[in-house]
Amino acid sequence: MQSLEIKGGLHLKGEVEISGSKNSALPLIALTILSRQTVQIDNIPNVVDIKTLTKLLQMLGSEAHFNSNTLTINTKNINKTVATYDIVKTMRASILVLGPLLTRFGHCDVSLPGGCAIGSRPVDLHLKALEEMGATIEIEDGYIKARAENGLKGADIFFEKKTVTGTENIVMAAALAQGKTRLFNCAMEPEVIQTCEALRDAGIKISGIGTETIEIEGTNGELLNIEKIRVIPDRIEAGTYLVAGAITNSEITITNSEAKHIASIIEKLEEMGFSFKIDNDKITIFPASIIKPVNIITAEYPLFPTDMQAQFVALATQSNGTSIIEERLFENRFMHVNELQRLGADIKIEHNRVIIHGRKELHGADMMATDLRASSALVLAGLVAKGSSRVHRIYHLDRGYQNLESKLAGIGANIKRIKGIL
Ligand code: EPZ
Numbered sequence: 001m002q003s004l005e006i007k008g009g010l011h012l013k014g015e016v017e018i019s020g021s022k023n024s025a026l027p028l029i030a031l032t033i034l035s036r037q038t039v040q041i042d043n044i045p046n047v048v049d050i051k052t053l054t055k056l057l058q059m060l061g062s063e064a065h066f067n068s069n070t071l072t073i074n075t076k077n078i079n080k081t082v083a084t085y086d087i088v089k090t091m092r093a094s095i096l097v098l099g100p101l102l103t104r105f106g107h108c109d110v111s112l113p114g115g116c117a118i119g120s121r122p123v124d125l126h127l128k129a130l131e132e133m134g135a136t137i138e139i140e141d142g143y144i145k146a147r148a149e150n151g152l153k154g155a156d157i158f159f160e161k162k163t164v165t166g167t168e169n170i171v172m173a174a175a176l177a178q179g180k181t182r183l184f185n186c187a188m189e190p191e192v193i194q195t196c197e198a199l200r201d202a203g204i205k206i207s208g209i210g211t212e213t214i215e216i217e218g219t220n221g222e223l224l225n226i227e228k229i230r231v232i233p234d235r236i237e238a239g240t241y242l243v244a245g246a247i248t249n250s251e252i253t254i255t256n257s258e259a260k261h262i263a264s265i266i267e268k269l270e271e272m273g274f275s276f277k278i279d280n281d282k283i284t285i286f287p288a289s290i291i292k293p294v295n296i297i298t299a300e301y302p303l304f305p306t307d308m309q310a311q312f313v314a315l316a317t318q319s320n321g322t323s324i325i326e327e328r329l330f331e332n333r334f335m336h337v338n339e340l341q342r343l344g345a346d347i348k349i350e351h352n353r354v355i356i357h358g359r360k361e362l363h364g365a366d367m368m369a370t371d372l373r374a375s376s377a378l379v380l381a382g383l384v385a386k387g388s389s390r391v392h393r394i395y396h397l398d399r400g401y402q403n404l405e406s407k408l409a410g411i412g413a414n415i416k417r418i419k420g421i422l
Pocket of ligand 1: 122166306329372
């Protein structure tokens, strides 16, 4: 396995280009199942999760190939509708093929994704919605066996909780259903919006995009003309690099980013004393004269994203005072805390929140990555820790960050990939 070795204590300077959003590209790849023709997806991030989902579609019979950050995919010849355990277990967002396969073919077996490091990650809301659209769903031998031989029917769906991939799955299922589907309490993340916009651009009558209530007129099984889509910038990658600038108290600029998607992140960084210059897709962060503590509660978009919680826990160790960060979406998303404590951070976990006492000087040490965003928090801490740190099992990072170490080295970090000891 591989590790990252970081020599901390350096200031950063320069520009980082933000890649396309992993969490927008994933539903868009699943969406190609509904297309009657070849789809070209531009600004695809070159990360493992994207390769995994593309491989799944190829296993089902699709043709797909990458050319740098463009994916060309044709799903016309799909001849299998079984998403097997080995693939789904490695990437639980594979659940996104459930809606498209079922609405196009009338049947599919998708392995239950199961939990992951950050929580149990149920998919009951996805299944309940499909049943309300007329599907029969059986859980057998760890598989979701979904049937809708006469196609899905439009229905009124009330999501008990806002679910990002749940909303994306059902929006895609509704696109080929018979009649109108109304979805209530939808997630409003930019990634959900892009899925809806891609359906609209393919001729689907869809209203309420970006709101909690979405209405979709299905095509009754007619496939869609989806030609070309450009993936939106990755707002979590953007936030992660802004925190890299903040934690080293440096001036850095991120490019190819969308400021309105990260308003809640910028607001919290301003509360901590940092300032910004926003010029179209360029966002520059300027050092704080003194880094102030911060209180955060994670919530659904447009509020503060859970995917930035770990990064802000690392940053809060450098603030002058006590910060409280509460995690409201996942039950086990504090795996980074023990590792940060190894560097000398003063952090206490109290149920679903952490109390961080700063400012604490951190000292380099070995750390273990456990999940995608926790791992990025360990790298950020390594940038400011005195001496050398090593983050092990960085395959977690490679799932969602394209060229992380070269992007950081490009703005002055002393970081390199080494053969891991674990
Ligand atoms: C998406 O996961 C993201 N993944 C996650 O990003 C992100 O953390 C999460 O949304 C929350 O913003 C992708 O988009 C591929 P949810 P998702 O369904 O859709 C509960 C990353 O780091 N729930 O919005 O799986 C669930 O337990 C990843 O890139 C149910 O109870 O999250 C959670 O408490 C990590 N039943 C809450 O809803 C369901 O059927 C939100 O989950 C579905 C969800």
